Amino acid sequence: MLIMFIAQPKPLLVSQTYLQKLTFYVCLITLAITAVYSANKKVCMFRDDAGTSMSFPSRKKLQQERKSPLNEMHEKQCDCNNRYACITAGVKTASQVLLLCHFDPVRGTVIDYMHGILLGVTKTLLHRWIDNEHKGERFYIGNKRELIDQCLCNIKPPDYVKRVPRGLQWLGRWKASEFRSWLLFYGIPCLWGILPSCYLNHFALLTEEIFIFLSAKLSEDAIKRAETVLQAFCEQLEPLYGANIWALNFHNLRHLSQQVRNWGPLWTHSYFSFEDMNGCIKKLAHGTGNVICQIARMLSYAKASEMSFSPKTSTSGKSATRS
Incomplete structure (x- = not known):
């Protein structure tokens, strides 16, 4: 990461x-x-x-x-x-x-959300779900890659999304912008009915938090809402994935709200x-x-x-x- x-930290937009x-x-x-x-x-x-x-x-x-x-x-x-x-x-x-x-x-x-969250947290969760080394875990959905790819490749994004969705067979070559699209737009629809509901709802908390922190304008109420969502995400992380999930990128999530207060939305310093x-x-x-x-x-x-x-x-x- x-x-x-x-x-000299100053909250500038x-x-x-x-x-x-x-x-x-x-x-x-x-x-x-x-x-x-x-x-x-x-x-x-x-x-x-x-x-x-x-x-x-x-x-x-x-x-x-x-x-x-x-x-x-x-x-x-x-x-x-x-x-x-x-x-x-x-x-x-x-x-x-x-x-x-x-x-x-x-x-x-300042924590960079491109490497820390997109290429860190989001990529780690996706690999946990589909890698064969986690076969037997409750969250494992590697045997349903074809269903995910079918839904993912049928998505027609608008012109402001630069990259067309690629299947999970290209996961090793995904760029940070593709993980961003997966986190904010594609992930929840593609995993609906495939990933167990407790894990899908947990992933939705991360999506909501990052969506708020990427807003063009942020109020204190919005930051407090993101803090509440973030706290719920972190509290459920270990019971769902085990204690070994706590890598540095996941720990840094706890500091994002204060960073946004100091420096503004995440897109201003990524x-x-x-x-x-x-x-x-x-x-x-x-x-x-x-x-x-x-x-x-x-x-x-x-x-x-x-x-x-x-x-x-x-x-x-x-x-x-x-x-």
Whole structure:
């Protein structure tokens, strides 16, 4: 499960357009940092506007030049020879992120619902129901896959659902958006009359909770309603599936309501926009060499073409022609 660290938590509601632009630039910065610190390349070469070549040293050289007492202490604590010596309750040592100014590790650590809930909780429950290793359990419905696939593949989603439903034989290749559609739209109709009612009603609690937390606007009454539903879901989890179901993703469900109070609906701080922008950036590269330069060149071409066809340029051209 992935967790995003954010320095100053504030309950802000941002537009989809602003979120996409912010995500695009963050992905570019991350991609550039990855190239600079790549272990496969000793030197990354760039060229500025003046034509001057600039080189960035390899990761090993950077580590030798930029070592600080804090880094040295951290390396000693996490030394490979003693990596199991200082482990306490599964924790090796304090993270250097805690040294950031104005960073609250409790409110500033945001759980990503794409990986934690969709690719975590929802996927785990679905595998529990259909995997043969759980054959003999009361919730096992792996012998009724054909009925589920028949109902699932007959669904005709509207145009705002990007992916067409795929059968359970493709479950290993399902994307996070497909698990989202399963959780919010497809799951309950497809499992109706197949999954025992106690398990179906329990799954419906998760669906209602996430549906509320994904709303465009949230009131305190709606959050309290989701908290009540969430509490009922967590209380029934162990009696239905056993104590071994309590993985980290299920435990994090208890913190979602407070996270929504601090940061707003789940869609405002999920990894969906980052994954989408990574796909857009990936399409800008057409070869395996100098990927960063390819992306930078394509972005510069796009910006130049946009400027050449902008209203200001055309107006100035007309005025120049008239004069």
